[in-house]
Amino acid sequence: MRVEITYKFIMGFIIVVASIVILNLVVPMLGIAEVWQQLVSVGGAILVGLVLGSLFSKAFTSNIKIISAAAERISNGDLSQPIQLKDSKFPDETVDLAISLNKVNENLKELVGRVRDASVKVSDSAHGLSATSEEMTASSHELSNTVEQISRGAEVQAETVEKTSRLIKEMAVNTELVAASSIKVADAVDVTAQTAQGGGEKARHTTERMMQILQDVERSGEQVVNFGAQLGKIGKIVEVINGIAQKTNLLALNATIEAARAGEYGRGFAVVAEEIRKLADSTTASSEEITDLISHVQDEGQNVESSLRDNIKEMDEGRKAIDLTNKAFEEIIATAVNTQTKATSISELSQKQIEGANLMVNAIEEISQVVSDNAAATEEGSAATEEQSAAMSEMAHSAQELATYAETLAENVKRFRFENELPGA
Amino acid sequence: MELVLIFKLADEWFGLEVNDLQEIVESPELNYVPRSPDWILGAMNFHGNIVPVLDLAKYMGLADSAYGDRVVVLPIGQKALALGVSGIHRIVPLDPDLMLPCQQEEQKELHIRMLYNHDGTMVNMLDLPSLLSSLETL
Numbered sequence: 324m325r326v327e328i329t330y331k332f333i334m335g336f337i338i339v340v341a342s343i344v345i346l347n348l349v350v351p352m353l354g355i356a357e358v359w360q361q362l363v364s365v366g367g368a369i370l371v372g373l374v375l376g377s378l379f380s381k382a383f384t385s386n387i388k389i390i391s392a393a394a395e396r397i398s399n400g401d402l403s404q405p406i407q408l409k410d411s412k413f414p415d416e417t418v419d420l421a422i423s424l425n426k427v428n429e430n431l432k433e434l435v436g437r438v439r440d441a442s443v444k445v446s447d448s449a450h451g452l453s454a455t456s457e458e459m460t461a462s463s464h465e466l467s468n469t470v471e472q473i474s475r476g477a478e479v480q481a482e483t484v485e486k487t488s489r490l491i492k493e494m495a496v497n498t499e500l501v502a503a504s505s506i507k508v509a510d511a512v513d514v515t516a517q518t519a520q521g522g523g524e525k526a527r528h529t530t531e532r533m534m535q536i537l538q539d540v541e542r543s544g545e546q547v548v549n550f551g552a553q554l555g556k557i558g559k560i561v562e563v564i565n566g567i568a569q570k571t572n573l574l575a576l577n578a579t580i581e582a583a584r585a586g587e588y589g590r591g592f593a594v595v596a597e598e599i600r601k602l603a604d605s606t607t608a609s610s611e612e613i614t615d616l617i618s619h620v621q622d623e624g625q626n627v628e629s630s631l632r633d634n635i636k637e638m639d640e641g642r643k644a645i646d647l648t649n650k651a652f653e654e655i656i657a658t659a660v661n662t663q664t665k666a667t668s669i670s671e672l673s674q675k676q677i678e679g680a681n682l683m684v685n686a687i688e689e690i691s692q693v694v695s696d697n698a699a700a701t702e703e704g705s706a707a708t709e710e711q712s713a714a715m716s717e718m719a720h721s722a723q724e725l726a727t728y729a730e731t732l733a734e735n736v737k738r739f740r741f742e743n744e745l746p747g748a
Numbered sequence: 749m750e751l752v753l754i755f756k757l758a759d760e761w762f763g764l765e766v767n768d769l770q771e772i773v774e775s776p777e778l779n780y781v782p783r784s785p786d787w788i789l790g791a792m793n794f795h796g797n798i799v800p801v802l803d804l805a806k807y808m809g810l811a812d813s814a815y816g817d818r819v820v821v822l823p824i825g826q827k828a829l830a831l832g833v834s835g836i837h838r839i840v841p842l843d844p845d846l847m848l849p850c851q852q853e854e855q856k857e858l859h860i861r862m863l864y865n866h867d868g869t870m871v872n873m874l875d876l877p878s879l880l881s882s883l884e885t886l
Contacts, residue, residue: 569774570774572836573772573773573774573836576753576772576836576838576839577771577772579751579766579839580751580753580766580769580770580771580772580839583751583766583767584766584767600838600839604838
């Protein structure tokens, strides 16, 4: 049965008052002198009060001691033992207090356990965070370096683009020169083609003239040959005449012999025979002269013929040479026409190239703009990365601090110990 | 006036009195004479007479053969003979003042009677009787 301390005190007081009353009634019956009666009843009442008081205070103070000891333990961090009060027939507030303290103890246990776990976890997380942030710092340093490299690369790119732009402009200028040159080439080739056509024309005229001359010369050669043949005929006739002359000569000789044999009568005949012989001799002489002349003329004719043949050969070769020249001119014309076409197409192509180069220059300028923007952006990125890096460093620092805090917390919580644990373990 | 026929034998000039010859013939057809000496060119038909033709240059030892298609026919009498010569020059009147004697050795071998100076050219005058007699002795 639960009785509050207040009621216990009231009950004690009532019991003391009741004992005083009862003693006041009992003592006169005991036969004790009246002088002592008052004294005995007061003494009895004080005794009863002392007994009750000591009983109450003993029970009360022992509980308080236990609770106070437990509170002392808890305050020292020992959460291993719950409070165990002596069983009482009349539990009071000390029991409530013990129960409450036990609850406190339990709650503290749970809290400290949680704090411990949490602090370990926080410490681990902080360590992890610190490591991660260090890694991130390193990464951001690398990133920063990379960004710087990119920045430098962008600068180099910008320079390269500028160079490229310059080169393309130069190329455009050169292409213009090429176009101008190809136009000049086309003109020159036109002149060449015209000249070659003129040359070909002249070569053809020359060939025609040479052909005419050749025909004339061949005709002359034939005439010379005919002339030689006719001379040969004349020679044969002269030979016949010569034979006749020789026979006449012989006849004259025989006539002379006959006349000599006739003596005086044959004298006139002898004179005639002598005249005939003289005629025959002069005929022979003339025919020999004619033969000589003929052979001379024939020799000359052969010379003329051979020289004509030589001429014909030379003219033939000349004609061949002219043919070759003509062909060469034709080839030159063909080549010139071809070259002209090519030069024209080169001119057109280089014109297109110039246009393309101009477009390229524009495009390159745009690229240049983009590249400079890029460079600027990269520099900004570099700065941002550096800032990020700094922030990361700070974060790492904070994570380390957090870890320290977590450790401190764990350290603080450590002094709370549960069952069978040594303090500080 | 005596007339002389001047003819050529090899490279030398020879002469013969016109009275000693019958006729001059050009390139007659020559027939082979069996078992004849090599200085007989052959036999010709002269107006129906068979006349042997002598290679005179060869016979006289002037050259191997110098027959030039001219034949001098001697008169057909006691013995028919024709002389094959290199060529006929002409018939000239003989000037006796220009006749020169010749050496005995030449006369024997070449049957030369005398030398005749015809306009500075030396003409061997043929000794016909000597020639004919030498042929007789063969």
